[in-house]
Amino acid sequence: MELSDYVRIVRKGWSLVAAGVLLGLGAGVLALVLLPASWVSTTQVFVSVQGVDQSSAQEIVQGSSAAQQKVTSYLAVATSARVLQPVIDELGLDTSTTELASRVTATSPANTVIVVVSAVDSDPAVAQRIAAAVGASFTTVVADELELPVGGGPTPVRVETIEPASAPTDPASPRLATTLGLGLLGGLVLGLAGAALRAVLDTKIRGLADVAQVTDAAVIGAVGYDATVVSRPLFVHTDPRSPRAEAFRSLRTNLQFLDVDTHGRSVVLTSALPSEGKSTTSANLAIAIAETGASVVVVDGDLRRPRLAEVMGLDGAVGLTDVLIGRTELVDVLQPWGRGRLSVLAAGTTPPNPSELLGSRAMAALVDELTATFDHVIIDAPPLLPVTDAAVISTMTSGTIVVVGAGRVTGGQLTHALGVLDRVGSRVLGIVLTMVPAKGAAAYGYTSYESYYGDSPTTATVPTAVDVLPGSGRRGDRGTAVPAVQAVPAGTAGLTTSS
Numbered sequence: 050m051e052l053s054d055y056v057r058i059v060r061k062g063w064s065l066v067a068a069g070v071l072l073g074l075g076a077g078v079l080a081l082v083l084l085p086a087s088w089v090s091t092t093q094v095f096v097s098v099q100g101v102d103q104s105s106a107q108e109i110v111q112g113s114s115a116a117q118q119k120v121t122s123y124l125a126v127a128t129s130a131r132v133l134q135p136v137i138d139e140l141g142l143d144t145s146t147t148e149l150a151s152r153v154t155a156t157s158p159a160n161t162v163i164v165v166v167s168a169v170d171s172d173p174a175v176a177q178r179i180a181a182a183v184g185a186s187f188t189t190v191v192a193d194e195l196e197l198p199v200g201g202g203p204t205p206v207r208v209e210t211i212e213p214a215s216a217p218t219d220p221a222s223p224r225l226a227t228t229l230g231l232g233l234l235g236g237l238v239l240g241l242a243g244a245a246l247r248a249v250l251d252t253k254i255r256g257l258a259d260v261a262q263v264t265d266a267a268v269i270g271a272v273g274y275d276a277t278v279v280s281r282p283l284f285v286h287t288d289p290r291s292p293r294a295e296a297f298r299s300l301r302t303n304l305q306f307l308d309v310d311t312h313g314r315s316v317v318l319t320s321a322l323p324s325e326g327k328s329t330t331s332a333n334l335a336i337a338i339a340e341t342g343a344s345v346v347v348v349d350g351d352l353r354r355p356r357l358a359e360v361m362g363l364d365g366a367v368g369l370t371d372v373l374i375g376r377t378e379l380v381d382v383l384q385p386w387g388r389g390r391l392s393v394l395a396a397g398t399t400p401p402n403p404s405e406l407l408g409s410r411a412m413a414a415l416v417d418e419l420t421a422t423f424d425h426v427i428i429d430a431p432p433l434l435p436v437t438d439a440a441v442i443s444t445m446t447s448g449t450i451v452v453v454g455a456g457r458v459t460g461g462q463l464t465h466a467l468g469v470l471d472r473v474g475s476r477v478l479g480i481v482l483t484m485v486p487a488k489g490a491a492a493y494g495y496t497s498y499e500s501y502y503g504d505s506p507t508t509a510t511v512p513t514a515v516d517v518l519p520g521s522g523r524r525g526d527r528g529t530a531v532p533a534v535q536a537v538p539a540g541t542a543g544l545t546t547s548s
Contacts, residue, residue, distance in 0.1 A: 094209060127164060
C-alpha cells in the first residue's frame with residue numbers, strides 16, 4: 050500500500066478516528082475523576098565510611114569506594130522489615146511490613162553514596178511522615194546496629210539526612226497531562242484500527258480509488274448524488290445549464306474519443322446490480338448526444354423490469370418485443386422525443402422468454418438496422434449479475450459501458466460482472482460512476498462555479514479535475530489509446546430509483 054492508500058483509509062473512516070479520539074479523551078477524564086490520587090514524598094540520606102586516618106588521601110579514597118559498595122546493599126535494607134516495623138509502630142499504621150514495603154522504594158544515583166527513599170500514600174501528609182520515618186529508621190538500623198563494630202567503639206559508617214521529607218504539592222498519579230495524553234493516544238490508535246478494519250470489511254465501490262483496485266477500465270464519467278432525481282430524472286433537459294447536465298456533456302465528449310465504429314456507434318449501458326442508475330444514465334446521455342445534432346436512438350433492452358419509457362415520460366406498451374416477434378414494424382414503434390433528433394424504442398410487452406428474444410437473430414438484425422439508421426445507438430440493458438441478457442446484447446454492439454452506483458455494489462460484484470462481459474468477448478468501453486457523494490473520502494475536490502452557470506437554479510459546484518484511473522490511456526483491443534477524462538461536474542442526480 051502507498052501513502053495515499055493510508056490517507057484514503059483515514060479520510061474514509063474519519064468518523065471512527067474522531068470517535069476513538071473522543072473516547073480516549075473521555076477515558077482520560079474519567080480516570081482523573083475516578084482514580085485515587087497518589088502522593089510521593091522523598092528524603093535523601095548520605096552514606097560515608099571513615100577510615101582510621103582521614104587525613105590520608107588514600108584512606109579517603111578507600112572510604113568513598115567502600116561507601117559506594119555498601120550503598121548497593123543498603124537499598125534492600127531500606128525496605129526490610131527491620132527498618133519498616135519501627136515505622137509502623139511509631140506512626141501507628143494499620144498495615145504490615147510487606148504492604149508498607151510495596152509503598153516504599155529506595156534508589157541510589159549511579160556512582161554516588163546517596164540513598165533516595167520515597168514513600169507513596171493517598172494522603173500527602175501521611176506520605177511525608179512515612180518517608181521521614183523510614184529515613185530515620187534506616188539511619189538508626191545501618192549506623193547503630195548493622196555497622197556497629199563487634200569489639201565496640203565508634204561505627205565506621207556515617208549516615209546523615211541531607212534532604213528532609215517534604216509534603217508533596219502535586220499528585221504523582223494520575224497526572225493531568227500524562228493521563229489525557231495516554232487517553233488521546235489510545236483513542237487515536239483505537240480509531241485508526243477501526244478505520245483500517247472498516248476499510249478491510251467494507252468492499253463496496255465508493256469512488257475512483259475503489260474502482261482502480263478492481264479494474265483497469267477507464268472511468269469516463271462521474272455523476273454526483275442528488276435525491277431530487279426521483280421527481281426530475283431528465284436534468285439534461287429540465288435544467289440544461291446546471292452542472293448536472295454538464296456532467297453528461299463531459300461524458301458525451303469522452304465517448305467521442307473511444308475506439309468505436311465511426312459509422313454507426315452502438316453501445317450497451319448495463320450495471321452489476323439493479324438500482325445503480327443505468328436507465329437514468331442512458332436517458333440523459335441520449336439527450337446530451339442529441340443536443341449536438343446527431344441522430345440518436347435509445348432502446349429499452351430491459352425486458353424484465355423496463356424503466357426507460359417511464360423515465361422519459363412515454364408510453365411503453367408497444368416497443369422492442371413487438372418488433373422482435375414480427376407483430377409490428379420498427380418505424381411504427383419508434384417514438385420521437387423532444388425537439389432534437391432523439392428517438393426512443395420502449396421495451397413493449399413483457400415476454401416470457403426475454404433472454405431468447407434478446408439473443409435472437411431478429412435482435413441482431415434490429416441492432417444492425419438501428420446502427421445503419423442512426424448516428425448513435427444506446428441500449429439500456431438489464432444488470433449483469435441477475436440475468437445474462439446484457440452480456441448477450443453486448444456482443445451485438447461496439448462495446449459496453451458499465452454503470453457503477455457508489456455504495457451500491459461491492460468490488461467482488463463488479464469484478465464478477467466485468468468477468469461476465471470478458472467471457473462473452475464484449476469490450477468494456479469505460480466505467481460511469483453514479484451517486485458519487487459530494488463530500489467525504491470518495492468525493493472529488495469541489496470548487497464553486499456558480500457565477501459561470503449564470504441563472505441556473507441549481508447551486509453550481511464542479512470538481513476541479515477527474516483523474517483517469519489506472520488503465521485509462523491504455524490501448525484497447527483495437528489498439529487505440531483512450532484519452533484522459535475531462536472534468537465531470539458534481540451535484541448531478543443521484544439515480545436512486547433507476548434500474
